[in-house]
Amino acid sequence: MNRPIRTVSIFCMFLFLALMVNVTYLQFWHAEELNEDPLNARVAEDAFSRQRGEILTGEGRDQIILARSEEYDDRYKYLRVYPKPRLYAHITGFLTLGTQTGVESTQNEVLSGEDDRLFVTRLIDLAQNQNNKGGNVLLTLDPEAQQAAYDALLETVGPEGEGSVVAIEPKTGRILAMVSLPTYDPNELATHEFEESEETYNRLDDDEQEPLVNRATQTRLFPGSTFKVVTAAAAIEDGLYSADDQVPSGATWQTPGTTGPDNVIDNEGRFGCSPAEVSFATAMAQSCNTAFAKMAVELGPEKMRDQAESFGFNSDYLLDLQPQAQSVYPTSVEGVDGESEELNDAQTAQTGFGQFEVQATPLQMAMVVAALGNRGSLMRPYLVDEIQSAEVETLETTEPEKIRDAVSPTTADQVTELMVETVDNGTAFPAAIPGVSVAGKTGTAQRGVEGLPPYGWFVSFAPADDAEVAVAVMIQEAPGKEIAGGQLGGPIAKAVMEAVLDD
Template sequence: MNRPVRRLAVVVALLFASLFASTTWIQFVRAEALNTTSGNSRQLYAELGRDRGQITVDGRAIATSVEVEGDDYQYLRQYADGPLWAPVTGFYSIRYGATGIERAENDVLAGTSDDLFYRRVTDMLKGEQPRGGSVALTLRPAVQQAASDALDGRKGAVVALDAETGDVLAMVSGPTYDPNRLATHNGTDLTDAWRQLNDDEDDPLVNRAIGGNLYPPGSTFKIVVAAAALESGSYTADTLLAGPARLTLPQTTTTLGNDEGTACGPNDQVSLLDALRESCNTAFASLGMDLGQDAVAEQAQKFGFGEDLSIPLRVTPSTFPSDLNQPQLAQSSIGQFDVRSTPLQVAMLSAAVANDGVLMKPNLVAEVRDQSFNVVDQPSSDEIGRAVSADTAATLRTMMEAVVSRGTGTRAAIPGVEVGGKTGTAQHGVGLPPYAWFTSYAIQGDRKVAVAVVIEDGGSVDSAYGGRLSAPVAKTVMQAALSDDGWGQR
């Protein structure tokens, strides 16, 4: 073979090698990424050409796919009682992708999950059309409906948890939206719906229970500070704290006052229990400064602040600020300054107290079933960790029960049921109506439920107290959760 022929052979061999390498890279290494990219129309047609699995609650489908004729796509996604469940289900759109459970559990619903591999092989061998698996949620219809009705169209959120397992019993965010508008295959209607929902200044597409612009938790954060004090061993429920009408913050001429404008007790002193019962700002601001930033931050972390949760919806981590000076620490100790929280996190505070100090990981998925409705996965109840000792949890329950029986949260009381709670009124701007908070737990027999409610801009500056607005909502939700319909077979 002469030299030119040899050179040509080398070039041809290199070209074949390059072609083989690029084909291998595309078909094997990059296959998954290319298949799942939002711009892959073949993948979209493939997904909408199969029967996407159901999302169910208590055995009833709340998201299904129906076969349509004369359409570019074979199946249309439909949502029963769409606005009620939208904060959790999210939507599945041919143009705008998926959110909520539709996105978090897409591999199951689309039938591509590894858990469904053998079912896919069986369908292929039988020549059957591929189908998606189904996802059953932990939500309880009676509790979700009660939470939605009690929020009554106001901006805010409600979360209810089974304190012992972490199961989410209700998750409502207001205002909500109808996901059917975003599931349509009509391009004009779809574009109009997307534009209207995104232009809405009330942000209906945001699940306020777990994300968006997080809220200052206000006085609900006093549970964390009280827990840090009790855990330190230097305080009991009867320890007297300074509770003057106004507290001058260190190194400033700024004063911090109580909501009622009066001292919290005789001689400007109040017990830790009574400070929580009547939500004494000056006592908790002083207590936080005495404990120090590290102690308060560590206790917040034990309750879940900073935790990057997937339930499997992604939860924006709640935050407690760092590098605080004393005035900032005082404000942070009453849930102001730069403390930010989701309603889910605030519900977790009460859940850990009700559960003898053990914090459970919240969870929305009860089980996953294959195309023949055989259970292929059943998430277990997982502990995040111990937030406080059992003794501290018992003391906190005594203190939170006093809030409900003879404090700021009496509107949450349920006859014959052990109920503890904490009100909160969170300032978020000069002259703006505060956010009205309430977090609580209810224990009846072996049932333990924890609830958090936040109502945005719930009234005038003087009236938007969590005890007036949010406590009645929490009571309604707790009653629904403790009922046989609310608890159910989970």
């Protein structure tokens, strides 16, 4: 063989070997990643060409379908349909040719039929020469509580408003309601008219109100005075005070190490907070900023942070919806030399009533009061109750999981006592339910931007001595209304608690 032919032969051999290596890599090592890539057109088209499982919620005759696949006369065979679109949009999410969100995303393997728990079902479908059917996902949501939360929030903030409601069953961590406004219609995105779907997505994505954002888990704001229940828990758990003690207060307080009126903490006209000392019950019921600022400084930033983290701050716990924002109690601040350093007294004082750099999602604040209502035990929140086959056979049920004891039962009982006083004789009275002992706390958080209205918050649980439901309400925008956590958030929380308790 002459040299040119030998050279060409060797070159072809190397090309053949390279081709074999590439095919082997794609079919074995890289196959799973390619199959899961939402930009893979073949996989995406396949998802539209099979009977995807249903997303359900409720029990027995009250069970409702939140998402299903209907036969459709085009190349994709099935169309994803959302029967109660705006009410559950941020939970179900949506399925398009290139995108999945919400439960459609986190439970995709089950819904598409690819989950290992559906192996037997796939074999049966194969033996019967039928298309692979997806499994069903049953959620924990209480339809009546979800409807009550949606209706009450929409009535309060209006069609141009923004806010969220989360309700949790304290003993288990089951999410009973999760609402975010503004909302959207996922049916407009699930259409097979993909150009229209893309235009709709771009319009929603560009909207300044961010309707695609689930404010329950993705929006974190200053929690304001609702964070005082964390400060109170830290003080009682540390042994600094008990619920029956007198605590330092005062009409105003110049934060330590500062000068000037901008660093003066006041109580926004609540004269019951003016004495140098008030009862702990008064401090909570009247929401005395000075009392909780001084309490936080006495505890120090490390103990405050430890308590916040015991309730779930600086961590993620909900596995059933992604992405989500992490609630924050600051771990450090940037010093004058650019180096990280611990919070000073003035900054710590602000954190005592949920300002400075404390940020929380509605889910996080619901977790806080759920733990208090569960006598200190923090349960992992969860949204997926059961995984089912297409024939509605239960394949797996979520078992409640205790994360940790956020506080001792004694501390939880004392904070509950303070919160009941806040509903019975304080700022949280709008959440009072006749014949039911309710624990609650209001919050009106300043944005830190002059001229802009505050954020409204409300947290509560009931019955106070044996909690069945814990609620967090966040009002971000309510055009035409003066935002105050108690006046606007209290009635919403009451409506949700009543829906659960009357069920």
